[in-house]
Amino acid sequence: MKIWTERPSKTDVEAVVRRYFSLLRAGNVPEAEQLVGDHPTTRHVLKSLWAGSVGVSVDANETSCSRAADEWKHDLSWLGELDLVGFNWGHTGSHFYVEVTHRAQVIEVSLGFWVKPTDAGWVVAGPSTLW
Numbered sequence: 001m002k003i004w005t006e007r008p009s010k011t012d013v014e015a016v017v018r019r020y021f022s023l024l025r026a027g028n029v030p031e032a033e034q035l036v037g038d039h040p041t042t043r044h045v046l047k048s049l050w051a052g053s054v055g056v057s058v059d060a061n062e063t064s065c066s067r068a069a070d071e072w073k074h075d076l077s078w079l080g081e082l083d084l085v086g087f088n089w090g091h092t093g094s095h096f097y098v099e100v101t102h103r104a105q106v107i108e109v110s111l112g113f114w115v116k117p118t119d120a121g122w123v124v125a126g127p128s129t130l131w
Contacts, residue, residue, distance in 0.1 A: 001034060003121040013115055014087050016124045017098060021084050021111075027076040036113070036124050045111070046072060046079075048129035052109030053082060053102035084111075097130055 002016050016035055023032035029042050050072035072078065081103050088110075089096040095114040099106050113126035 001036065001123055003118075003123055005121050007117075007122050008115060008124075010087070010089060010093070013096075013113075013124055017087075017111075017113055018084065020124075020127075021082075021098075025079045025082060027079065029076075036126055043073075045127055045129060046076075048109050048131075049082060049100065049107075050078065052100070052107040052131075054078065082107075 004012070020032050020035045023029075023035070024042075024046075029046075033042055054072075083101045083104075084098050085101055085106065086099045087096055088098070094116065095112065097110040097112040099110050101107065108131055110130040111126065112128040112130050113124055115122060116125050
């Protein structure tokens with residue numbers, strides 16, 4: 001996890017989030033998880049991105065043995081079709097969300113992050129999924 005001794009600039013924070021997302025897209029989930037603190041399970045993030053990008057309600061199919069319901073877990077190649085656009089910072093500069101595109105179309109799910117102080121220093125926390 002990247003730790004700053006002073007409050008980081010927006011540019012520095014955005015670079016960490018871009019790196020996090022590029023690792024996810026490449027299927028390097030454990031390495032991506034190490035970049036951000038207080039993250040929900042990556043499973044939740046991936047499931048939400050899958051549902052928002054492909055339009056499949058994975059919750060409805062969770063109990064099904066359908067390959068489509070589990071495809072997002074077994075083959076992460078679909079992440080390569082996602083991209084980040086537009087960092088949208090809140091007025092305090094401590095939280096922001098990033099819109100996500102699938103095949104150049106903005107999807108329903110955004111990723112939320114925040115910059116927060118810890119005992120060790122400043123960190124990027126998240127992501128949350130915003131619908």
